[in-house]
Amino acid sequence: MRAYQQFLEAKAPVAKPAGLLLDGVSVNALLKPHQDAIVRWAVNGGCRAIFAAFGLGKTNMQLETVRCVIEAVFAASAEAGFGLIVAPLGVRQEFMRDAATLGTKLTFIRSWEEAVAANAADPECRIFITNYETVRDGKIDPALFLATSLDEASCLRGFGGTKIFREFMRLFQNVRYKFVATATPSPNDYIELLAYAAYLGIMDVGEAKTRFFKRNSEKADQLVLHPHKEDEFWLWVSSWAIFLQKPSDLGFSDEGYDLPPMQVHWHEVKSDIRGREIERSGQHTLFRDAALGVVDAAREKRDSLKLRVDKMKEILTASPDDHFILWHDLEDERRAIEVAVCGVRSVYGAQDLAHREATIIEFSEGEFQHLAAKPVIAGSGCNFQRHCHKAIFLGIGFKFNDFIQAIHRILRFLQDKPVEIHIIFTENEREVRRKLVAKWKKHEHLVEKMSEIIRKYRLNEHAMAKALERSIGVERIEVRGDNFTCINNDNVIETHGMEENSVGLIVTSIPFSTQYEYTPSYNDFGHTDDDPHFWAQMDFLTPQLLRVLQPGRWACIHVKDRVIPGGLTGLGFQTLSTFHCDTIQHFRKHGFAFMGMKTIITDVVRENNQTYRLGWTEQCKDATKMGCGTPEYMLLFRKPQTDKSRSYADVPVVKAKKEWLAPALLGDEPALDEDGYPIGGDEPILDHDKGQWKNEAGYSRARWQIDAHAFARSSGERLLTAQEIQGIPAGRVFKIWKAYNLQSIYDFEHHVMLAEGLEMRGALPPTFMLMPPHSNHDDVWSDVTRMLTLNGAQHAKGKEMHLCPLQFDIVDRPINQLSNPGDLVLDPFGGLMTVPYRALKFGRRGVGIELNSGYFLDGVAHCKAMEAKMAMPSMFDYLGVRDEDPASDQPEGGAGTAEAAE
Incomplete structure (x- = not known):
């Protein structure tokens, strides 16, 4: 484990110096200390x-x-x-x-x-x-x-x-x-x-x-x-x-470095609050909403331009001899300033660069009195302090950085006059002013935070590196129940001490490389520099997972590809990582056999809200730059069995066949095989009207054939129309569409037509996908209920929610399909202990390893609650009615539980 310890110690995030020393080179003596x-x-x-x-x-x-x-x-x-x-x-x-x-x-x-x-x-x-x-x-x-x-x-x-x-x-x-x-x-x-x-x-x-x-x-x-x-x-x-x-x-003297006093004057002008807009519904507005959005703010500026210009002229008239910088945001404002202020000179984007630069220099040298400019053009780098100490903002906006930069064109060390800042806004922009002031206060707080660090550490990078050293490891805590074990520890260290061939199934969601970091510890797998660094840490864990897994058994690894910004690739457009492919290669490298993968459908609308890579507007501009939604994957790996002459696991996962008693046969009774087929024949010759099941709870050939084929035949009914689902609540539309989509022969153009019908009626939500494509194929999971996670319980208790919770549906299916009752199911990235929690639900034993102490403690509580629930007899047990399906408390797809969570 020494190699692993050294790997963790090398993770400190301090920027490494280039090592360029000034040997033989002297710094100019004219510089201040x-x-x-x-x-x-x-x-x-x-x-x-x-x-x-x-x-x-x-x-x-x-x-x-x-x-x-x-x-x-x-x-x-x-x-x-x-x-x-x-x-x-x-x-x-x-x-x-x-x-x-x-x-x-x-x-x-x-x-x-x-x-x-x-x-x-x-x-x-x-x-x-x-x-x-x-x-x-x-x-x-x-x-x-x-x-x-x-x-x-x-x-x-x-x-x-x-x-x-x-x-x-x-x-x-x-x-x-x-x-x-x-x-x-x-x-x-x-x-x-x-x-x-x-x-x-x-x-x-x-x-x-x-x-x-x-x-x-x-x-x-x-x-x-x-x-x-x-x-x-x-x-x-x-x-x-x-x-x-x-x-x-x-640690040096501040002599000569005192900022001048600054006075901020807020000038509020009246707004026309009468509503002139027509809403989507066709209703006319009586009163205008406060100008909070960018579009509304721009309209407010245009409508109030004359009043604001009049206020600006009033301020200038009160100081006829002073030089002013007149800040504005819109070209209409610039033109209005040029009409209202005699002798004003402007700089703007359409000007020749040399002319623009000359104008700025001439104002800084005091050659004329009033300069009009946008902060984005003259708000950075320029120094106007020698001849100007007053500024007027003709309006306010949302870009705080431009605002504070513009102020500091005149508020600077060596400015010898008090600075006056005049800010003109309308009564409809009071909320914009409130947000601007809040950002200003936050800016001052964070600047002071930085100053505090500089005062403490000066320029001592070694001291900063020592301060940045995180914890390595945690104090190991183990909590056991009758059928579960939760461990607060590093999973590499923990699995290293586990018994060989002791685990019946591994189900986990590994960190998506550097996508998430869950703890302030160097042990955290998300605390890595890049994909190769992440896989280097996985190189310590994966061999241990192979060692502890029983021969012939499976590891189910949940992953998702990550979005890579175009600025990092140099391509100018967003691309995707090959993380799921890299995972396959990594596990194969360490001895696992790749058995396939399940595709888990995600909501592309919600994804675009997170990444801005699938926007409808950009799709209309140029479809070539767009990708597609990034599904999640459950990658399926198998540890080779001991006896290579047989493909069966050392301890097979056995399912009881759903068998029927031999019924009365028509005519002579031919010899039958164990499945009821005539020896040498292709079809059973059974009188099904007289057949009966020997065991109702088993797994039938019929179910297997339907599951394996994964197609659903058309019901023969006519196509659904958009009018029939208009006005129905979105949650109900989602369920209707899902049932219809799974029962009918799929028609792409009909799917688009239905969604367009809802869009025309204003009923297509912009925040999530109401009518996603569903699939019955067993390698595509389109019915995973996103809200069905332990985060629901966390939220109800007011506790911290997990950054990336694992859905119950994703966990339940491999547990039921790929493990036997009583098997030990392991999750090395336990989180809120969803895997051991669901393993208990289905009669298995669970083990979860988690580095984050908060998640660990919450997960222990969830597992204890589930174990207590499973041990408590229900009313049906007293009545002699047994629940044959351990998941029967959920409607299919978990929709009912999702509604309860909502």
């Missing part, structure tokens, strides 16, 4: 993020970091290289000014050829600056540079959803030393932070999501930190990014 410390930390790391508050010298730190990397590499290996800084429009002059102060040669370029020519003319010219648009348009290949730094890397905020992000991931993939510098990465926007980590090569976004965040099964990319992982997450971020709010966070 905090800037010097950060440059040394960044160079040593090789791929790092500098998140320094406005006015702390972010530009100086970038220039010096790139210079030191180039010189350190040359000193170590004589390898000459160039450095490239990529900056937003209007920021070039800031870099040029600071570079001149530092004595650093900096040249603006628009192509690689310009860089080569500049270096040929002056060999000291090795650091260059360009705009994002130049890189985006393919005029410069970043891979040709030794070191790069992205200033205000707003393109990375749209992780996976923007073309420019995917392009930058691809273009910078082979750059050896990468840096990101921005003043306000929003701690509210976890996706932004994960995008920075992915760009820098620290950790895959999907892995980071599952390692630190709760899963939202209704909405993709709504990330909520696990409470027990909050400290770990921010320590991990601090291992590759420095969030610096003031020099004293690193």
Whole structure:
């Protein structure tokens, strides 16, 4: 087990330094002490993020970091290289000014050829600056540079959803030393932070999501930190990014670094609350709803434009001599500002880049009084503090990051005047204002959290690594009942001590690689870097599963393929992992024989709400980029039996045949075989009117033939019409459709017609699939009841629900088909102990192993309750009526239980 222990110890998630030391290279003496410390930390790391508050010298730190990397590499290996800084429009002059102060040669370029020519003319010219648009348009290949730094890397905020992000991931993939510098990465926007980590090569976004965040099964990319992982997450971020709010966070003096006071003025203007909209039902609205949605907010802005512009003019009139930045969101707002404010100049997307940049620079130099701009254009990187200390937001919106960036164009260290922020909104936007203020408070809280970590650990990566060390193993707890055993432990360690050939059946849902992480422990299989790392840990477990399983018996492994974002593959569209195929190869590698798989149908509408990969709108735009729903699979493996001359298991799973007593025969009585067939004949010649069953509870040949063939004949009735199910509640429609779909000959176009009929009547739900295709084939399970899990009991008791609960239907079928009464059924990933819980239900013995202590304790309670239930005689036992079907308390498919859960 020593090898396993070493494997776990190597899991610490701290970003590893590149090991680039500044031997023989000195940091510019003009840098402030905090800037010097950060440059040394960044160079040593090789791929790092500098998140320094406005006015702390972010530009100086970038220039010096790139210079030191180039010189350190040359000193170590004589390898000459160039450095490239990529900056937003209007920021070039800031870099040029600071570079001149530092004595650093900096040249603006628009192509690689310009860089080569500049270096040929002056060999000291090795650091260059360009705009994002130049890189985006393919005029410069970043891979040709030794070191790069992205200033205000707003393109990375749209992780996976923007073309420019995917392009930058691809273009910078082979750059050896990468840096990101921005003043306000929003701690509210976890996706932004994960995008920075992915760009820098620290950790895959999907892995980071599952390692630190709760899963939202209704909405993709709504990330909520696990409470027990909050400290770990921010320590991990601090291992590759420095969030610096003031020099004293690193132990240096704050002299000269005091933010000016800021006053925020909220100006509410009246709204026209009369309703003008017509709802889907045809009803006219009397009063307009509060503008909460994006579409409603845009309409509210258009309708209130004149009132808001009048309020803006009133504010400007009260300060006739002050310079103002006028922030807006819509082009209509820009045009209204240009009409209302004399001498105002605007920057907007359709302008020539050079003209736009010149206008921004001229405003920052105080050459005119009023600038109108969108935060997305001039809200990042620009420094307006020297001549402007007042700003007006003509409206409010949902994008907090753009909002806070825009504020800090004037609220900065070294600003010598009090800052005034005027925010204009309508009374219908009070809820938008409330959400904006809440995000602002959360932003301040999380920034303080980061500052606290920096103050505690400074830039000591070793101390962070020690703080990030998780627990290895748990204190083993075992709870036994008469027919179950629940164990709180690492399953590799636990199965290593189990008796060989002791288990009759394995049923489990293995972690889907890095998809979910259930505990803050290095033992957790979800706490792995990627698929190969996950399978490396499974290499310790799977041989033990083979060892403890009885020869000839089965392991049923529940899996699902995972969605891979296009930004990670470089393809620009989402793809699927081959996880179920990888599982097959893994188990075969360790000696299991692959016997087949069951396909478990999932709801594609709910899946799209989680992944955004199957959207109807995108399907209409281009069907070629779309995939299909990802079903789950139950993979079936068998441990080879001891006697290879026979195919039977060492201990077969035997089913009693459902047999009939030989009836009266017509004519002469031929010799019959054991199944009642005449010896040498093809058909039985029995008088079935006089036959009778010997044992009603057995498994009949007829049932086997129907199960094996898996087709249901048409009832001969006419096709169902959409009108007949209009107005019926959705739950009832689902049941009607299922029964009809399974009993009739399937017609694809008729299926579409029915669904379209419901859609036209507004009765097709957008949140789940009301009319999925059902199947009677025994290798496709379309009737698994999703709500029928132990999470129902967890929710009823107010306890934590499992991230990925296993449905009863998935567990029950292999237990009944592939094990004998009294067999030991094992689940090495026990969770809430669904497998031992259901094993008890069907007269088997259950063993569950679970690392998460909370799940383990809840699972023990469930198993104890089931064991008590099975031991308690019912009224029917007293009456002498026995329940022949141990699952008879559920309607077929579990629909009744699902309704109860609802």
